[in-house]
Amino acid sequence: MKKSVFYHAGCPVCISAEHEILGLMDPSSVEIVHLGEDKSKIQQAENAGVKSVPALVTPTGNVLHINYGASMADVKG
């Protein structure tokens, strides 16, 4: 099965969203890409249609941009 790809950039909001996503989906079905640590993947993400992070690119090629309802504490963290 083709995997989903979760792109993030290491911010606290992204990490929270990652934990939520991995808790909801089968973790083995998701590839996690940290764009801050692997800048070579940025072009790949853009080509997939990613406009913001965190975002989940599904096996069908659709992009779900996730705007996590973060607390201010998360944002400041």
Add this chain to the structure above:
Amino acid sequence: MKKSVFYHAGCPVCISAEHEILGLMDPSSVEIVHLGEDKSKIQQAENAGVKSVPALVTPTGNVLHINYGASMADVKG
């Protein structure tokens, strides 16, 4: 297990996101609420922290606001 709740309002973008979410997660673990058809649930959604639709409220109480990268055709549809 506590279910996630997917709130939407019946727009084409919401429906696309719903199909993606149900394809990625175990459908039996998600309750779908159509706020356009069940306006009594709007207060419940607001209390859960939902600011926009589509949104997924996770069993842990976090809200993932999903900004689906919709095509213009979807928006016009």
